Amino acid sequence: MATSGTQRPGGRTERTRLAVLHATLDLLAERGFSELTVDAVAERSGVHKTTVYRRWSSPDGLVAAALRLGTEDDWAAPDTGSVEDDLYEVAAEVVRYFTEPGLKELPTASVLAAFQAPQAAEALYGFYQDRHERMKPIVERAIARGEVPEGTDPVEVVRAVCGPVFYRLFVSREGVTPAGARVTARAVAVAAREGAFRGIPHSED
Amino acid sequence: MATSGTQRPGGRTERTRLAVLHATLDLLAERGFSELTVDAVAERSGVHKTTVYRRWSSPDGLVAAALRLGTEDDWAAPDTGSVEDDLYEVAAEVVRYFTEPGLKELPTASVLAAFQAPQAAEALYGFYQDRHERMKPIVERAIARGEVPEGTDPVEVVRAVCGPVFYRLFVSREGVTPAGARVTARAVAVAAREGAFRGIPHSED
Numbered sequence: 001m002a003t004s005g006t007q008r009p010g011g012r013t014e015r016t017r018l019a020v021l022h023a024t025l026d027l028l029a030e031r032g033f034s035e036l037t038v039d040a041v042a043e044r045s046g047v048h049k050t051t052v053y054r055r056w057s058s059p060d061g062l063v064a065a066a067l068r069l070g071t072e073d074d075w076a077a078p079d080t081g082s083v084e085d086d087l088y089e090v091a092a093e094v095v096r097y098f099t100e101p102g103l104k105e106l107p108t109a110s111v112l113a114a115f116q117a118p119q120a121a122e123a124l125y126g127f128y129q130d131r132h133e134r135m136k137p138i139v140e141r142a143i144a145r146g147e148v149p150e151g152t153d154p155v156e157v158v159r160a161v162c163g164p165v166f167y168r169l170f171v172s173r174e175g176v177t178p179a180g181a182r183v184t185a186r187a188v189a190v191a192a193r194e195g196a197f198r199g200i201p202h203s204e205d
Numbered sequence: 206m207a208t209s210g211t212q213r214p215g216g217r218t219e220r221t222r223l224a225v226l227h228a229t230l231d232l233l234a235e236r237g238f239s240e241l242t243v244d245a246v247a248e249r250s251g252v253h254k255t256t257v258y259r260r261w262s263s264p265d266g267l268v269a270a271a272l273r274l275g276t277e278d279d280w281a282a283p284d285t286g287s288v289e290d291d292l293y294e295v296a297a298e299v300v301r302y303f304t305e306p307g308l309k310e311l312p313t314a315s316v317l318a319a320f321q322a323p324q325a326a327e328a329l330y331g332f333y334q335d336r337h338e339r340m341k342p343i344v345e346r347a348i349a350r351g352e353v354p355e356g357t358d359p360v361e362v363v364r365a366v367c368g369p370v371f372y373r374l375f376v377s378r379e380g381v382t383p384a385g386a387r388v389t390a391r392a393v394a395v396a397a398r399e400g401a402f403r404g405i406p407h408s409e410d
Contacts, residue, residue, distance in 0.1 A: 034239065112320045114378055115313075121378045128377035156369075159377070160392060163368025164361075166376050171367070172333035173319055173326050183405050187365060188392075190401035196392035 019045040020052055024066035029105035033063060033113035033120065060119040067110055067123035071130040083142035084189035087161045090135065091181035094165045099176065111170065132158055142192070151198040160188045160197070224250040225257055229271035234310035238268060238318035238325065265324040272315055272328035276335040288347035289394035292366045295340065296386035299370050304381065316375065337363055347397070356403040365393045365402070 023045035027036050036059045042049040056062045078089035098104050110127075113120035132155045139154035164184045168176040191197065228250035232241050241264045247254040261267045283294035303309050315332075318325035337360045344359035369389045373381040396402065 108320075111376060112317075114375070115317045115320075124376070125378040128379075132377070156388060156392070159369040159372050160365070160389070162376070163370070163372035163389075164364040165368070166372050167364050167368035170319070170375060171316060171329070171371050172337070172364070173330040174333075183361060183402075184365070184368075187361070187396045187401035190399050191392045191396035194395045194399055196395035197388075200388050 016047055016051065017055075018069075020047050020056070020062070021066040021069050023047075024062045025069070025106055028063060028066065028109045028113065032109050033059065033116050036063065038062065060117045063113055063117065064119040064123040067113075067120065067127055070127045075131070075134060077135045077138050079137070079141065081145075083138065083147050083192060084185055086138045086142075087157070087188055088182055088185035090138070090158070091161050091165055091185050092178045094162055095176050095178055095181050098165075098169055139192070148192040149195045149198055152192055152195070153197045153200045156197045156200050157188060157192055160191070161185055221252055221256065222260075225252050225261070225267070226271040226274050228252075229267045230274070230311055233268060233271065233314045233318065237314050238264065238321050241268065243267065265322045268318055268322065269324040269328040272318075272325065272332055275332045280336070280339060282340045282343050284342070284346065286350075288343065288352050288397060289390055291343045291347075292362070292393055293387055293390035295343070295363070296366050296370055296390050297383045299367055300381050300383055300386050303370075303374055344397070344402075353397045354400045354403055357397055357400070358402045358405045361402045361405050362393060362397055365396070366390055 020041060023041050024036070027040055027044060031040075038052055038056065038059060039049060041059075041062055042052040045052070052062075056065060078086045080086050080089065096103065097107055110120070110124060114124045115121075135158045136154040139148060139152050139157050142148045143150055143152060161184055165176050165181060168174045168180060225246060228246050229241070232245055232249060236245075243257055243261065243264060244254060246264075246267055247257040250257070257267075261270060283291045285291050285294065301308065302312055315325070315329060319329045320326075340363045341359040344353060344357050344362050347353045348355055348357060366389055370381050370386060373379045373385060
C-alpha cells in the first residue's frame, strides 16, 4: 500500500507520533488517566505543545491513540502443541503483565482509564478485539489436531481463560498467581474438549 | 449475643449508621469515589458533620463501611435443582446488576473505587469473600445430587462463571447480555461435571 513520504515508518512524522504516544503511556502508568494532561505529554515527549494539541487535542484522544499502539506490535499466540498449555501461557502472561511491579502499572492504568473516558474504553475494546483475533489459532490448531471438536468458538475460549484471572484482580480483589492460571487453563481445556464452546450464537457481539 | 442498648437494630445509633452509609452509597453511585466528600455525605444523610467525622473520618472509611453493608443483606444462592441453571442465575444476576440503568451505577462505582482507594479494595474483597461463601451450596448440592464429582471446588466454579462476564464488562469492553451468561454457565457446568474443578490447591488464597 502506498503511503505519503512523511508517514512512512521511521519518517519524521512517525517518530514524532511514537515519541508522543510513548510519553502518554509513560505518564498513564506513572500518574493514571485523571492526572494526565496534554501539556505534560508534550513536555515529556520533547514535542512542541502546538504540534501535540493540533493532532490529539485532549487527554482522551492521546490515551486512545496510545492504547491503539498495542495493536501494532508483533505479538503472536503461544503454540506449545497442546490447547491446555497454550491457554496456560495466555493466562500466565496476563498474570505476569498485571502483577509484576514495573510492568503492571500501564495495563492497570489502561483498564482504569476505560472507566473514566469513553475514548479509552473504545481503544481498550479495539485492543482486545485485535488480541482475540490473534488468539484464534490456539483453537484452530486444537481443532486441526483433533483435541477439541469442530465449531468450537475460539474467542469464547479466550474469554473463559482470561475472565477468572481478571475477576480475581479487579473484582474479588483476591490477587492471582500462575497456579491460579493453571487451574483456569485446565478447566477451560476440559470444557473445550467436551464441546462446551460449540454452537455459540453471536459470540463476538 | 448481647449488645449494648444503643447498638441494637433499629436503635438510634443504628439508624444514624444506616442513614450515613446509604447516603454514601447514593453519592458513590451518583458521583463516583473521586468526587465523594465527608461533608457531602453528612449533608445528604441529615446527620451532623461532627458525628460523621468522629466515626468514619475519611471518604475511604465511609466507602469501605458502606460496601460492607452488602454483607448484611439476606442474599442466598439460587436453588433451581440443576447446577447449570443455578450458575446461569448467578451470571444473569451479575449481568443485570452491572448493565441496567439505575441499578448499574453503584456496583460499577464500587469496582472503580477499589482501583482508587486501598480501603475500598479491601471492602470489595470482603464483600466477594462473603458472596463466595454464600454460593458454596450451589456446588455442594450438585455433589449431593451426583451432578458433579466429590472434591469439586465451589469457589473456583463461581470464579469461572463470573469471570467472563466481568471480562466483557471491564476489560474487553464488549458489553454482555443474558445470552452471554448462558454460554458461560453451560461451559462451566460441563467442566464441573467432567471434574475439572477438583483437587485445586489453595483455591481461596
